[in-house]
Amino acid sequence: MQTEMLPVFVTVNLLGVVGIVVWHLQGRSRPTARLIVQIMLFLAMTAAVVLAGRNPFQYEAPHIGGSGTLVVTAKILWWTHLAWAAIGFVRIYIVLDGRPKEARLLQDLIVALVYLGVGLSIMAFVFGAPIGTLLATSGVVAIILGLALQNTLGDVFSGIALTLGRPYVIGDWISLPEGTEGRVVASNWRSTYLLTSSNNLVVLPNSVLAKQGLTNLSKPDEAHQISLTVHVRAEHRPSVILDTMQDALAGCNSVIRDPAPSVSLRAINAAYTQADLLFHVPGPSHRNPIRNEVIEMVFKHCRANGVELAMPPNSSYLVNAAEPASAGRAPSLVDEGEDTGLELAKSAKVRSFAKGELIGTEGSGPDGLLVIRTGIVELRRGTQVTRLSPGDVVIGSVLSDNAGVDEVRAFTRVTADEISPEALEQMMERNSALMESLKARSGTSHSITPAPSPDTAGDNARPDFAHAVRSLFRRDAAEAG
Structure with a gap:
């Protein structure tokens, strides 16, 4: 029987060698073709083994001699090709299922289990090794290693779970x-x-x-919500607090507008009313600068609307009764000093603008300087929008030709002080630091810097704050002449 089936075992060995050569020649770049060829060779080997009357899942003591060696090698090659066919199914399944690259880890684990199972099967069904004793010994060793490497193995399997879960x-x-x-x-x-x-x-x-x-914080994108808690003295009506905080958020140029920022009044007691300001930032790296801007806007709008912040609990603070909140001058002019602020306030003309009212367009606007008392002013330049808050400055020449601003409009109800060019020029002659002070206040308010024209872009001809103010004087002198 062994001699009669010798050609069959030779055929099985030849098919096995051919399968090994094809397996390595095709490589991993063509997994589908590789699997098809492997399945065809494996089915041919299986048919030959069955024709020879051999059961690969049953151990048979081989005869000494050439035919016995052929039987052993035929069984080994059969089990090897079974493993490769199973591995091919795993590779094809993951590729066709569109799994992410991280799923390659699961694929490698399955391949390792396949090779381990085939190796144990060869030892049991080809060589007749007592794998029960081997598995028992291996289990004891595995328990010892598991206890010794408990933390390391925990990290490894947690890493696998995190990689698969993503x-x-x-x-x-x-x-x-x-x-x-x-x-x-x-x-x-x-x-x-x-x-x-x-x-x-x-x-x-x-x-x-x-x-x-x-x-x-990066899913679905890095934009996320942060909050700022503000405590306001309980003497103020909640509706006034709500409007003031909403104006403060609306005046911020850096917060995300969609979803829109919101204000929530969370608590009230005899000492203060708690308001939570909720707004979205583009990413974690923008938290601090945007939070700083929100705090600046809260300070400006509270000051402009007469809303006082509450003192921290268990703190003592003495209010100077001789300080009547700088009566007689606009809150937006307080920063210019006692004498300068009073003189500017006396020469200023108070103007009011309704919500949505047009303050000026390109080529026409206020004659002098507008200093915002309350409300928000919106400057538009094409698709770009910049919002100005109490204390910020709008120069009349910012709407002149080639200034780059299309229109200035009241975003909310606005009260502003209009200072004529003559009064401002007289003050600047007596106070040389006034120009730098107004320039600093304009620069810190995100005011729009007029864009240079194409003809002067290379000559650093961008008009700055001082140039814009001086242009008022020149224009006024020309009109007077």
Whole structure:
């Protein structure tokens, strides 16, 4: 029987060798063709083994001699090709299923299990090795190693779970419950590396990340909501507080407009009313500058509307009764000093603009200087919009030809002080620091700097604040002449 089936076993060995050669020649670049050829060769080998009356799942003591060697090699090749056919199915399934690249880890684990199972099968069904004893011994060794490497293995399997679940990827900004947050710069099977905003590298074991919840600030995008709590003295009506805080948020140029910022009055007692300002920022790196801008706007609008902030609990503060809130001058002019502020206030003409009212367009606008008392003024330049708040300055020449501003409009109800060019020029002659003070106030309010014309862009001809103010004087002198 062994001699009669010798050609069959030779055929099985030849098919096995051909399959090995084809397996390596095709490579991983053509997994579908590789799997089809492998299945065809495996089915041919299976048919030959069945024709020879051999059962690959049953151990048979081989005869000494050439025919016995052929039987052993035929069984080994059959089991090897069975493993490769199973591996081909795994590769094709993941590719056709459109799994992400991280799923390659699961694929490699399955391949390792296939090779382990085939190896044990060859030892049991080809060589007759007692794998039961081997498995028992291996189990004891595995228990010892598991206890010794408990933390390391926990990190490894947690890394596998995080890789498959993909709660974050490289480049995401994540936040942990205890306050640690940063951008993921690297991740392996054992640890994840975060680069914090203070430029420190935090190494977190994967087991720690897997056991606690984390917040991914980069999904679906990095825009997220932050809040600012403001305490206002309880003497003010809640509706006034709400309007003031909403105007403060509306005056910020950096916060995201969609979704729109909002104000929530959370608590009230005999000492203060608590208002929570909720607004969205483009990303974690924008938190501090935008929060600073919101605080600046809260200060400006509270001051302009006479809304006083509450003192912290358990604090003592003496109010000077001789300071009547700078009566007789506009709140927006207080910063220019006692004498200068009073003189500017006396020469100023108070103007009011309804919500949505047009203050000026390109080529026509206020003759002098507008200093905003209350409300928000909106400057438009094409699709760009800049909002000015109490204390900010609007120069009449900002709407002159080639200034770059299309229109100035009241975004809310606005009260402003209009200072004529003559009064401002007289003050500047007596106070040389006034120009720099107004220039600084204009620069810190996100005012629009007029864009240079194409003919002068290369000559640094962009008009600055001083140039704009002086142009008022020249225009007024020309009209008088």
